[in-house]
Amino acid sequence: MRFHLLGLVILASTAMPALAQERIDRRLDRLEQEMQAVQRVVFPGGAGRQGAIVPPEIQPQTGTTIGGIPATSALSDLTARVDALEAQLERLTGQAEENAYRLRQMEEAMTKYRGDVDFRLNALEQTRAPAAGPARPPEADKPVGGTAEPAAVDQPNTGDAGEDAYLLGYRLWDTGRFADAQKALEAMAKKYPSHRRASYARNLAGRAALDDGKPATAAKILLANYQDDPKGERAADSLLFLGQALVELKKPEDACKVYAELQDVYGGSMRDFIRQRLPGALKAARCS
Structure with a gap:
């Protein structure tokens, strides 16, 4: 009976790091997807031209069995690194939203500028154009008694x-x-x-x-x-x-x-x- 309980304890101690590793892997997959989404917003031309926003620091490991106290320590370190990546992703998302807002402001300002230019040009055209009839004779703009610069x-x-x-x-x-x-x-x-x-x-x-x-x-x-x-x-x-x-x-x-x-x-x-x-x-x- 005592050996049976000891076996359960050993199994539990090895299963817990494995479950934690699985949760970390899921978080990494989600982070990677969100990073790619932010990258598409910040660099619409594609990552191939601008490069990845955040180089992958954590590579998935295969064929490695995690168990015992060393595995628990590695998972803690991995969890901290994932937390840091999530914080960085949050900052990048905020920056992307701020850039999009500034771009909208610039577009609105340019639209207003074009409207102002059109209004001024129309006003000047109406001021200079004759009310009706033939155009102004060319000699009206020519200086008398000499050539002006x-x-x-x-x-x-x-x-x-x-x-x-x-x-x-x-x-x-x-x-x-x-x-x-x-x-x-x-x-x-x-x-x-x-x-x-x-x-x-x-x-x-x-x-x-x-x-x-x-x-x-x-x-x-x-x-x-x-x-x-x-x-x-x-x-x-x-x-x-x-x-x-x-x-x-x-x-x-x-x-x-x-x-x-x-x-x-x-x-x-x-x-x-x-x-x-x-x-x-x-x-x-x-x-x-």
């Missing part, structure tokens, strides 16, 4: 190359350097055809040609902007200024057809800039 233009730096290219052309147009503006804007549209500012650039290139006393060139650019990208943000504007170019070319009947197209296609979606100028344009072309 071209107005200085600051190089934009928004972090978006397409946006910068458009803003440069816009600033050239805004300072009266129409030929330079047309060239810069057409280059922008060619280099960044899928950028949302491409429609802006082609439209403003046509306006620059119109302001520069080149209505035939303007008509060609403006018509292409409408036909190539009718859903572009400045396609409707191009029809308005195309009509003005046709009036300059002594083709008021064609201008009236263009204005009719403008109303048919964009009647319910015209922005105020166009809506306010269309009656004057119709009057200037003597549309019935």
